Amino acid sequence: MSEVVLNATVRQETGKAANRLRKDDKIPGIYYSRGEENINVSATPLSMKPLIYTTNTHLISLKLDNGVSKICILRDVQFDPITDRPVHFDLQGIKENEELTVQIPVVLLGSPKGVKDGGTLQFIMHKVRVACLPKYIPEHIELNVAELGMNDSIHIRDIKIDNVKILDNESAAVVAVVPPTIIKEEVAAPGATPDAAATAVTAVAEPEVIAKGKKPAEGETATPAKK
Numbered sequence: 232m233s234e235v236v237l238n239a240t241v242r243q244e245t246g247k248a249a250n251r252l253r254k255d256d257k258i259p260g261i262y263y264s265r266g267e268e269n270i271n272v273s274a275t276p277l278s279m280k281p282l283i284y285t286t287n288t289h290l291i292s293l294k295l296d297n298g299v300s301k302i303c304i305l306r307d308v309q310f311d312p313i314t315d316r317p318v319h320f321d322l323q324g325i326k327e328n329e330e331l332t333v334q335i336p337v338v339l340l341g342s343p344k345g346v347k348d349g350g351t352l353q354f355i356m357h358k359v360r361v362a363c364l365p366k367y368i369p370e371h372i373e374l375n376v377a378e379l380g381m382n383d384s385i386h387i388r389d390i391k392i393d394n395v396k397i398l399d400n401e402s403a404a405v406v407a408v409v410p411p412t413i414i415k416e417e418v419a420a421p422g423a424t425p426d427a428a429a430t431a432v433t434a435v436a437e438p439e440v441i442a443k444g445k446k447p448a449e450g451e452t453a454t455p456a457k458k
Contacts (some may be wrong), residue, residue, distance in 0.1 A: 232368050234290045235281055239272040241297050249319075258317050262293060262301060264324025270295070276317065283308055283317055286336045287370040293322060304333060304368075325365045332398065334358040335369055337405060341377030345408030350381045356405040359390065360398045367394040379408045 242259060244252055249259040252273050262270040272295065282289060282305050293301040307321040325331055336358055346352050359372055369392060374385055384407035387399045 232288060232290055232370050234292055236292045236294060237274060237282065238278055238294050239274040239296070241295055241299075242271045242273045244273075245271055253318060258320060260320035260322060262303060262322040262324060264301070264303070264326075267324060270299075270301075272322070274320075279317060279320065283320075286338055288333065288335055288368055289370070290325075290365065290368070291322065302365075304331075327365060330362055330364055332360060332362045333368060334360050336371045338371045338373050339406060340373055340375045343376045343379040343383075343408050345379050345381040345383060348381055349411050350408040351411060352376070352379075353407045353409055355407065356387075356399070356403065359387070359405070361392070361395050362398055363395040369395065374406060376406055376408075379406070381408055381410055383408050 239260070240257075242249075242252065244259070252259050256276065257273045258276060258279055260272050260274060262272055272293075282291065288304070291303045291305060293303055295301075301322075301324055303322040303324045305320065306323040308317050309319040310316065311318050323331070337354075337356060339352075339354065343350070343352055361369075372390060372392070374390070376385070379385070384404045386401065387397055387403045387405060388401035390397055390405070
């Protein structure tokens with residue numbers, strides 16, 4: 232797995248005071264590791280870009296302005312719900328001989344046969360949760376979907392990686408090819424008006440979307456769930 236250097240500043244601002252950093256185009260964050268004191272840090276959006284907008288998992292060489300260096304991974308990033316800009320990040324320190332749990336991005340390769348036959352590719356799980364030693368963390372998981380036909384799928388149980396334990400439910404589907412949705416037009420009943428006949432269509436029901444409140448970033452208030 233490749234390593235990315237992240238230059239960051241140890242910050243004194245915490246809580247609501249961290250909002251001043253965002254106004255100065257800085258992203259507040261925190262470094263934590265078992266057995267160590269937490270370190271409040273901040274970094275520029277430019278320095279965070281290779282870690283946030285990527286399909287790979289990276290080891291991070293954290294270089295602080297006080298001369299301290301840490302090896303860690305990016306554990307979490309919080310985004311502004313309106314602007315979609317990163318507003319907070321979490322870094323987890325790692326130890327060479329200590330197993331850790333991490334989510335690995337999934338990358339699809341090839342064009343499924345089932346899609347060429349009119350099906351739709353459903354990318355269900357974009358990340359897979361695994362446990363392993365730091366030296367065995369894969370950058371990403373590649374799945375070749377070229378041979379997937381109509382109604383075919385790849386499940387967690389089909390993924391094998393040396394020295395890595397996959398933690399997600401083995402029966403969960405990661406990617407699948409499903410048949411096209413058919414909208415059936417009904418024939419209007421005898422004596423029905425033209426308008427009634429034109430609107431007599433059986434539509435595919437969409438699942439109800441349940442809005443969830445987002446975890447507030449440091450210094451921000453929680454956004455209530457929409458009803």
